[in-house]
Amino acid sequence: MIIDKLYEAVNKRGNVCVGLDTELGYIPEGFRKQYTDIEEALFQFNKNIIDATYDQAACFKVQIAYYEAYGIKGLLAYKKTLEYIKEVKSIAISDIKRGDISKTAEMYAKGHFEGDFETDFITLNPYMGMDSIEPFVPYMKNKEKGIFVLIRTSNPGSKDFEYIEDKSGKRVYDIVGEKLEVLGKEVMGYCGYSSIGGVVGCTTAEDGIKIRSDFSNTFFLIPGFGAQGGGAEEAKVYLKNGNGGVVNSSRGILLAYKKHEDGEDNFQKYAREEVLKMKKELGRE
Amino acid sequence: MIIDKLYEAVNKRGNVCVGLDTELGYIPEGFRKQYTDIEEALFQFNKNIIDATYDQAACFKVQIAYYEAYGIKGLLAYKKTLEYIKEVKSIAISDIKRGDISKTAEMYAKGHFEGDFETDFITLNPYMGMDSIEPFVPYMKNKEKGIFVLIRTSNPGSKDFEYIEDKSGKRVYDIVGEKLEVLGKEVMGYCGYSSIGGVVGCTTAEDGIKIRSDFSNTFFLIPGFGAQGGGAEEAKVYLKNGNGGVVNSSRGILLAYKKHEDGEDNFQKYAREEVLKMKKELGRE
Numbered sequence: 001m002i003i004d005k006l007y008e009a010v011n012k013r014g015n016v017c018v019g020l021d022t023e024l025g026y027i028p029e030g031f032r033k034q035y036t037d038i039e040e041a042l043f044q045f046n047k048n049i050i051d052a053t054y055d056q057a058a059c060f061k062v063q064i065a066y067y068e069a070y071g072i073k074g075l076l077a078y079k080k081t082l083e084y085i086k087e088v089k090s091i092a093i094s095d096i097k098r099g100d101i102s103k104t105a106e107m108y109a110k111g112h113f114e115g116d117f118e119t120d121f122i123t124l125n126p127y128m129g130m131d132s133i134e135p136f137v138p139y140m141k142n143k144e145k146g147i148f149v150l151i152r153t154s155n156p157g158s159k160d161f162e163y164i165e166d167k168s169g170k171r172v173y174d175i176v177g178e179k180l181e182v183l184g185k186e187v188m189g190y191c192g193y194s195s196i197g198g199v200v201g202c203t204t205a206e207d208g209i210k211i212r213s214d215f216s217n218t219f220f221l222i223p224g225f226g227a228q229g230g231g232a233e234e235a236k237v238y239l240k241n242g243n244g245g246v247v248n249s250s251r252g253i254l255l256a257y258k259k260h261e262d263g264e265d266n267f268q269k270y271a272r273e274e275v276l277k278m279k280k281e282l283g284r285e
Numbered sequence: 286m287i288i289d290k291l292y293e294a295v296n297k298r299g300n301v302c303v304g305l306d307t308e309l310g311y312i313p314e315g316f317r318k319q320y321t322d323i324e325e326a327l328f329q330f331n332k333n334i335i336d337a338t339y340d341q342a343a344c345f346k347v348q349i350a351y352y353e354a355y356g357i358k359g360l361l362a363y364k365k366t367l368e369y370i371k372e373v374k375s376i377a378i379s380d381i382k383r384g385d386i387s388k389t390a391e392m393y394a395k396g397h398f399e400g401d402f403e404t405d406f407i408t409l410n411p412y413m414g415m416d417s418i419e420p421f422v423p424y425m426k427n428k429e430k431g432i433f434v435l436i437r438t439s440n441p442g443s444k445d446f447e448y449i450e451d452k453s454g455k456r457v458y459d460i461v462g463e464k465l466e467v468l469g470k471e472v473m474g475y476c477g478y479s480s481i482g483g484v485v486g487c488t489t490a491e492d493g494i495k496i497r498s499d500f501s502n503t504f505f506l507i508p509g510f511g512a513q514g515g516g517a518e519e520a521k522v523y524l525k526n527g528n529g530g531v532v533n534s535s536r537g538i539l540l541a542y543k544k545h546e547d548g549e550d551n552f553q554k555y556a557r558e559e560v561l562k563m564k565k566e567l568g569r570e
Contacts, residue, residue: 021388021389023392063389063392065383065385065389065390065392065393065396066389066392068392068393068396068397068402069392069393069395069396069400070396070400071364071396071400071401071402072357072360072361072364072401074396075357075360076357079356079357097383097384097385097410098350098382099382099384099410099412100350100382101438101440101442102440103306104306104348104350104351105350107308107348107350107351107353107354108350108353108354110354111350111353111354111355111356111359112353115354115355115356116356116357117353117356125382125384125410125412125413126412126445126446127384127410127411127412127435127446127447128410128435128438128440128442128443128446128447129438129440129441129442129443129444129445129446129447130442130445131440131441131442132440132442150412150413153386153413153414155386155387155413155414155416155417156414156416157386157413157414157415157416157417158413158414159414160411160414160415160460160464161411161412161414161457161460161461162412162413162414164449164451164457164460165451165452166449166450166451166452167450167451167452172446172449172457175445175446175449176446179445
């Protein structure tokens with residue numbers, strides 16, 4: 001199971017997930033100017049970030065929206081980035097948040113678990129129900145693939161629908177998490193987690209403790225560290241003995257260079273330092 | 286407002302939305318063999334369907350999953366298809382069901398309302414909350430763009446989360462629809478509908494009547510006709526005086542040729558006949 005590979009990566013290299021939400025404006029000007037092509041500029045920046053961090057990070061999360069924004073050229077950079085993550089033997093989470101049913105879900109599986117955009121994990125949106133999740137299960141069983149499904153996000157708008165309480169006081173996200181735990185039993189790794197992970201944002205420690213204990217087979221992808229306001233303490237409540245989750249930071253790492261006078265010429269070094277700092281804050285040397 | 290353009294299209298040409306969920310296996314073999322390239326095969330098939338139906342259809346819905354499945358080549362076909370829909374002066378709905386917040390939502394807006402994949406409407410998933418919808422509003426106000434947000438889908442799994450009832454008996458999808466109606470007031474067209482449409486599946490007439498009356502400013506995209514089991518009677522309850530919604534059929538139209546012995550050589554003709562038949566069933570000559 002792919003989840004065992006991710007679990008091992010966390011054991012070896014800590015909990016940091018490097019978020020490659022790369023837009024042209026994030027790339028230091030001097031570096032960007034070397035490339036006439038958007039595709040090459042985006043990819044080469046990512047390649048430098050990957051080279052500087054992969055031995056200290058559990059995995060990489062690539063947010064496809066940033067590449068779709070640049071059309072075909074952007075998606076060529078996305079493809080190359082995924083291929084390069086594979087080349088350095090790291091793990092890729094494609095943050096695509098797709099969600100659709102039957103035949104359409106199968107086409108998404110084909111699109112992201114095979115071919116040009118092949119990745120290890122994809123993120124999914126559960127709104128349409130479990131029949132939008134189930135078509136991915138065969139890929140977990142037979143092809144070493146995994147998913148992370150949105151459970152409880154940390155944006156202010158998460159209150160709008162995710163927090164709606166049913167008559168028994170259960171929230172929508174509780175019900176989502178429960179159904180994922182049940183389906184996850186079909187794809188359990190030896191590490192004690194299933195290949196059906198959950199996306200949970202850093203918020204209050206109290207909520208986090210409950211979520212960790214309610215969904216004990218679920219490995220978490222925890223976004224919102226740094227730029228989005230979450231801290232190490234909020235993130236750590238989702239871990240069990242230092243594993244069971246990866247914590248994503250995107251702009252915090254990619255733009256770490258901006259805090260330094262010599263940053264533009266050394267963005268790789270500052271990205272790496274940020275990963276090391278984050279790893280330490282999350283409790284690992 | 287783009288919604289006025291869609292409303293007018295329905296007045297002129299009826300309620301049919303032609304779904305271009307095109308996979309290679311749907312293309313008649315003789316036709317497909319003319320093209321060595323996947324991109325060209327997918328696009329030329331779509332072009333033929335568009336040519337055969339655009340004067341009788343309100344709009345086209347292009348399901349991006351089918352193109353992502355073929356990687357870069359698929360997305361080149363997707364791009365060309367959107368360009369061709371524009372060329373014949375029809376309206377394109379990109380069925381992408383994205384849903385993400387703040388900067389990421391802006392990147393999706395940039396990706397689908399500008400550049401290579403520019404379209405008229407996109408579909409969105411509301412799970413993360415209204416801050417995943419709001420970033421698209423400026424594009425509606427300033428760039429003649431629109432959205433269709435998932436409200437109540439017609440797959441069996443829709444019961445899992447969309448139907449969860451809060452303490453007052455309101456369902457999740459009711460709450461989604463209500464919030465969309467409120468936000469929609471910012472982007473009302475002269476036709477009486479807002480540029481924030483809703484996706485509602487054909488199910489029971491009773492549910493449909495309630496949804497139509499609860500969300501009176503919301504124009505509906507109604508999938509599930511034909512292949513997914515919905516019929517004209519179920520779809521019609523979402524219309525008001527024959528407008529206020531478009532009804533999508535994909536396989537029903539694309540594969541209409543399979544019911545005829547001479548179908549493979551005349552897929553265009555049978556697609557058109559299917560559109561005309563559907564238009565009539567929905568109450569228009």
